[in-house]
Amino acid sequence: MKKAIRNIWIWLVLAFLYAPILILAFYSFTSATMIGTVREFSLENYKTLFTTPELTGMIIGTLILAVGVALLSTLLGTVGAIGSFYSHKRVRKAIELSNQVPVVNADVVTGFSVCILMIVIFHVRKDTFLPLVIGQTALCVPFVYLSVIPRLKKMDHNLYEAAMDLGCTQAQALWKVTIPQIVPGITSGFMTAITLSLDDYFIATYTKPATFDTISTYVVNATKGSQTSIKTALWALSTIIFVVVVLIVVLANRVGNKEESR
Amino acid sequence: MKQKHGFQRKQLAIPYAIFLLLFVILPLLVVVFYAFTNEDGHFSLANYVAFFRSGKTVGTLLYSIVIALVTTVICLLIAYPTAYVLSKTGLKSGDALLLLFVLPMWINFTLRITALKEILTLIEGNLAFHPFANTIICMVYDFLPFMIMPLYNTLTKLDDSFIEAAQDLGAKKHHVFLKVILPLSVPGIVSGVTMVFLPSMTNYVVLDMVYNSTFIMGSLIGSYFSAYDWHNGSVISIILLLIICLITALSSRYTEGETDGRVGAMK
Numbered sequence: 242m243k244k245a246i247r248n249i250w251i252w253l254v255l256a257f258l259y260a261p262i263l264i265l266a267f268y269s270f271t272s273a274t275m276i277g278t279v280r281e282f283s284l285e286n287y288k289t290l291f292t293t294p295e296l297t298g299m300i301i302g303t304l305i306l307a308v309g310v311a312l313l314s315t316l317l318g319t320v321g322a323i324g325s326f327y328s329h330k331r332v333r334k335a336i337e338l339s340n341q342v343p344v345v346n347a348d349v350v351t352g353f354s355v356c357i358l359m360i361v362i363f364h365v366r367k368d369t370f371l372p373l374v375i376g377q378t379a380l381c382v383p384f385v386y387l388s389v390i391p392r393l394k395k396m397d398h399n400l401y402e403a404a405m406d407l408g409c410t411q412a413q414a415l416w417k418v419t420i421p422q423i424v425p426g427i428t429s430g431f432m433t434a435i436t437l438s439l440d441d442y443f444i445a446t447y448t449k450p451a452t453f454d455t456i457s458t459y460v461v462n463a464t465k466g467s468q469t470s471i472k473t474a475l476w477a478l479s480t481i482i483f484v485v486v487v488l489i490v491v492l493a494n495r496v497g498n499k500e501e502s503r
Numbered sequence: 504m505k506q507k508h509g510f511q512r513k514q515l516a517i518p519y520a521i522f523l524l525l526f527v528i529l530p531l532l533v534v535v536f537y538a539f540t541n542e543d544g545h546f547s548l549a550n551y552v553a554f555f556r557s558g559k560t561v562g563t564l565l566y567s568i569v570i571a572l573v574t575t576v577i578c579l580l581i582a583y584p585t586a587y588v589l590s591k592t593g594l595k596s597g598d599a600l601l602l603l604f605v606l607p608m609w610i611n612f613t614l615r616i617t618a619l620k621e622i623l624t625l626i627e628g629n630l631a632f633h634p635f636a637n638t639i640i641c642m643v644y645d646f647l648p649f650m651i652m653p654l655y656n657t658l659t660k661l662d663d664s665f666i667e668a669a670q671d672l673g674a675k676k677h678h679v680f681l682k683v684i685l686p687l688s689v690p691g692i693v694s695g696v697t698m699v700f701l702p703s704m705t706n707y708v709v710l711d712m713v714y715n716s717t718f719i720m721g722s723l724i725g726s727y728f729s730a731y732d733w734h735n736g737s738v739i740s741i742i743l744l745l746i747i748c749l750i751t752a753l754s755s756r757y758t759e760g761e762t763d764g765r766v767g768a769m770k
Contacts, residue, residue, distance in 0.1 A: 247588045251600075254585050258607050258647065261618035277625045321519025327512040336516060339523040342531070345697075345751050347705040350740045353724050354530035357733055362533055379526045382519070411510050436609050442708050447728060457708075460613035464620070464712045479614040486609045490602060 262483050269476035274469045286477040289470050296474060303439065303455045310377045311434035317378070318385025318434075319427050323419065325386075326393045340383045351380055352444035359448065372448035377438050384437060385430030392426030393419075432493075531744075537737035550738040563723055564742070571704035574642040578650040578699050579692065581643070586654035586691075587684075590661070601655050608648040616712050619644050623713075630713060641709045646702065650695040657691025693757040697750055705743060 268276050272283035290296055325336045343351050359365045359372040367373075396419065404414040420427075442457035449458065456478070463471055541547040554560050585604065589597050607615060619641055624630055630637050665687065669679045707722035727736035 250584060251588055254581060254647075255603065257644070258604065261622045261644070262607070262610065262615065264622060265618040275625075276621045317519055317522060320515045321522075324513055324516025324519065328516050329513070332513075332516065332520075336520055336523065339527050342527050345701070345747055347701055347743050347747065349705045349707075349724050350534075350743055350747075351530075353728060353736055353740055354534045355526060356728070357537065357737070358526070358530040358533050361733055375526055379522075379530075382522065386519070411512065415512065440609075440611055442613060443705075446725070456611050457613045460611070460617060461708055461712055464613075464617055475614065475617060479610070479618060482610055482614060486606060490606055490609070494599070494602065 262479065265476050266480040266483065269473070269480045274473055286473045289474040290477045290481075293471070293474065296471070296478075299454045299456065299459045300478070302453060306373070306377070306455065307435050307438040310374060310381055310438045311431050313374070314378050314381035314385050314434040315427060315431045318382040318430055319389050319423070321382070322386045322389035322393060323415070323423075326390065340386050343380050343383050344387070348380065348441065348443040352376055352447035355379060355444065356447040367448065368450040368452070370450060370453070373445060373450070373453075376444040376448040377441055380441065380444055381434035381437050384433045385427075388430040388433060389423055389426040392423040396422045534737045534740045534744075537733050538741040541734065550734055553735075554738055554742070560723060567704045570638060570642065571700050573639055574646060574703040575650075575696055575700045577639065577643050578647050579695065582647060582650035582654050582695065583688075583692075586651050586658050589651075589655055590658035597655075597659065601652070604651045605648045612645055613708065613712065616641055616645065616709055620713055634714060637713060638710055641713055642703050642706070645706070645709060646699045649698040649702075653694040653698065654688065654691040657688050661687050690757050693754045697754045701747060701750060704746070 264276065269286050270282060270284070271280045272285055273280040321336070325333050328336070355376040356372060359375065360367060365371050400418050400422070401414050404418045405411070409417065440457065441455070442461065445455045445458050449455065454462070460475060463475060538550065539546055539548070541549060589600050589604070591597075592600060620630070623637055623640065627633065627637075661684065665683050666679055669683045674682065707725060711722065723739045724736050727733075727739065
């Protein structure tokens with residue numbers, strides 16, 4: 242009996258979380274322009290999604306931005322974490338405190354403050370993408386830093402000393418001994434950075450070039466009354482993203498389990 | 504260490520330290536400067552006086568606090584039993600199940616809200632009849648995974664021997680829950696609350712998408728931003744920052760060693 246109640250609860254919450262996405266996915270394969278209306282099977286939405294330059298441009302732009310920001314953040318955050326880990330305690334505290342700012346801060350404030358600094362004070366032009374990349378990087382690096390630091394703490398520090406005793410230079414020891422040990426932290430930081438950039442709306446609206454749209458900013462504008470064909474093409478986009486996320490999570494988990502059992 | 508010249512590991516901190524200084528600390532200082540000056544660049548508190556005198560801005564502040572509070576409480580009420588049941592299903596399957604609950608986190612939130620909006624429109628016909636309820640439903644939908652994750656992490660770490668000890672000493676079921684399980688899960692509750700409360704106070708996009716109109720704190724920044732009113736925008740930022748500092752200071756006491764839920768969510 243108790244077990245039944247537990248199961249029902251779990252299913253209810255899952256239904257709440259997934260029903261909208263799944264129902265939308267179902268209708269994305271029909272020619273319906275509204276949910277609830279029964280229409281025949283159609284791949285029109287997917288065709289629109291992949292053949293409308295405005296849509297493909299926006300999707301590719303978002304992906305390039307996310308990968309670029311994630312790479313930059315991973316490099317900066319990993320190197321920064323290693324440096325900070327071996328720094329004087331006071332330096333490390335200062336870095337950790339500033340690192341915490343974008344993490345706890347509201348994204349609206351982060352975006353607005355970067356926007357004022359770059360555009361009003363430094364007069365950087367928005368269409369250079371510089372404010373956007375810097376704004377999103379400022380949001381993402383702290384998360385990379387936070388996922389690398391625990392790995393550095395867990396690392397076996399004798400190996401580094403051993404490498405040095407065997408004739409490695411500091412740089413070689415760092416590259417061949419330290420980095421391989423913290424790879425899981427680096428990859429998880431990279432993944433977090435990608436998802437943060439893909440999900441970001443606030444920093445993008447304040448810092449993006451007027452002619453450029455990320456998925457988030459595009460969808461928000463599209464919901465405010467636009468062509469129906471675009472609206473339903475976004476259902477297809479939502480479905481594709483859902484499938485991709487499921488695949489990545491399943492794959493990542495397989496790899497993670499293998500590593501644990503090793 | 505032994506080498507006096509050349510490369511040292513701690514030097515690697517320099518680029519990141521410069522980045523933080525330039526693009527995290529400096530922007531905040533600029534916001535502080537703009538918030539306390541007027542158009543002529545002189546020190547002024549007029550912006551604050553205007554903020555607290557205007558019914559519209561104070562109303563927005565209060566409304567967003569109410570929205571955030573209700574969202575947080577409902578998220579907690581749904582997430583706690585969920586995380587509790589998950590934590591009792593055994594380590595391996597619990598982790599796999601958790602993944603199901605946090606997976607929506609990685610789907611772009613604007614697309615998820617679009618989906619929910621379609622469903623709500625189908626059920627209600629017209630969203631205009633229940634603006635408050637719909638706002639809360641959308642917010643809860645958006646933030647629920649962020650509440651489940653920290654709660655699950657805390658509840659799985661919970662030492663069962665405490666519960667067994669309480670039972671052996673004759674505590675009734677609800678006593679075990681109230682006096683043992685609940686107090687021990689406070690760190691998870693606190694970090695879940697901070698992860699939901701702050702964003703839901705500032706996430707005006709949800710409202711914007713569902714109603715084309717916004718009464719949430721963040722939207723004030725948005726409207727000042729589109730009017731190039733940097734001073735008033737900064738005032739809102741400062742007020743939000745103060746609230747954030749307050750909450751962070753309150754919560755840091757309970758969450759020693761806990762990190763933000765967004766970290767390490769992806770394996």
